[in-house]
Amino acid sequence: MSVEQFRVDDKVAVVTGAASGIGRATAVVLSEAGARLVLADRDEYNLEQTLKMVDEAIAVPTDVSKQASVGKLIDEAVSHYGRVDVMANVAGIMDAGGPITSIDEAALDRILAVNLKGVFFGVQAALRVMGEQRSGSIINVASAAIDAAPAGLAGYSMTKAGVAILTRVAAAEGGPLGVRVNCVAPGFIVTPMTQRGARRDDGTVDDAKMQPLVDFMRKRSVLDKVGDPTDIANAILYLASDASQFMTGQTLRPNGGTAMPA
Numbered sequence: 001m002s003v004e005q006f007r008v009d010d011k012v013a014v015v016t017g018a019a020s021g022i023g024r025a026t027a028v029v030l031s032e033a034g035a036r037l038v039l040a041d042r043d044e045y046n047l048e049q050t051l052k053m054v055d056e057a058i059a060v061p062t063d064v065s066k067q068a069s070v071g072k073l074i075d076e077a078v079s080h081y082g083r084v085d086v087m088a089n090v091a092g093i094m095d096a097g098g099p100i101t102s103i104d105e106a107a108l109d110r111i112l113a114v115n116l117k118g119v120f121f122g123v124q125a126a127l128r129v130m131g132e133q134r135s136g137s138i139i140n141v142a143s144a145a146i147d148a149a150p151a152g153l154a155g156y157s158m159t160k161a162g163v164a165i166l167t168r169v170a171a172a173e174g175g176p177l178g179v180r181v182n183c184v185a186p187g188f189i190v191t192p193m194t195q196r197g198a199r200r201d202d203g204t205v206d207d208a209k210m211q212p213l214v215d216f217m218r219k220r221s222v223l224d225k226v227g228d229p230t231d232i233a234n235a236i237l238y239l240a241s242d243a244s245q246f247m248t249g250q251t252l253r254p255n256g257g258t259a260m261p262a
């Protein structure tokens with residue numbers, strides 16, 4: 001036993017949502033901890049920017065809402081590196097907002113496709129390869145919304161609750177094969193997703209608009225803090241590493257103490 005167990009030297013890690021926010025921070029932290037990376041996102045321009053921030057990596061443009069696209073992602077990881085040790089399903093969207101009575105079918109279908117089916121496809125493709133290898137760690141990103149039941153976020157919260165239960169079912173199926181499956185449920189993190197409402201037409205963030213939201217979310221934390229993408233990446237690193245070899249089927253909650261379920 002040593003602190004070296006928190007490193008992921010030479011592990012092959014696939015990260016979806018790697019073009020932005022938490023996914024990008026995850027790629028950087030895993031790279032610093034020694035991983036070889038497969039970066040996936042549908043945003044090809046920003047995926048290339050992340051590629052420049054890490055050491056050994058390939059970028060594979062991917063739409064996680066399409067089963068064939070995720071299958072191709074894992075195939076490319078295996079053909080390039082010969083194996084997949086870590087699958088971080090980070091990609092997600094925060095759409096279909098507003099009261100339940102206002103949500104139309106197309107918006108609901110979109111968020112189910114990316115946040116729920118997208119994670120399912122990632123778990124499925126990774127489990128196939130990791131099951132044959134008899135080892136691997138899958139990490140799914142849910143949200144503090146699974147504990148909070150926030151009004152106006154029915155679609156998003158449903159998908160994240162689905163990710164949490166999928167994690168536990170996949171852990172039950174993966175355990176006998178030597179595959180661990182865990183979930184991270186972040187609290188409020190400042191990323192392009194949460195900055196969306198404060199973005200100007202030219203893409204810059206209007207701080208005067210953003211600050212009230214940050215202050216509101218900060219006050220909900222017993223630490224009087226909002227999170228940074230690296231706070232979540234560090235939790236993902238732990239679950240990716242052998243330091244967490246006795247953890248499976250669990251949800252970690254880096255959320256500043258906004259919710260403390262037993």
Ligand SMILES: NC(=O)c1ccc[n+]([C@@H]2O[C@H](COP(=O)([O-])OP(=O)(O)OC[C@H]3O[C@@H](n4cnc5c(N)ncnc54)[C@H](O)[C@@H]3O)[C@@H](O)[C@H]2O)c1
Nearest residue numbers: 017019020021022041042063064091092143188189191193
């Ligand atoms: N930011 C927060 O406060 C927060 C809190 C809890 C959970 N989360 C979750 O963390 C994850 C990352 O969020 P973020 O804040 O970094 O958001 P972000 O918008 O900064 O990044 C999300 C990334 O996912 C990608 N993506 C979206 N749809 C995709 C698709 N169909 N295929 C491939 N890539 C796709 C986007 O292009 C983007 O690069 C999401 O699952 C989100 O729900 C975020």
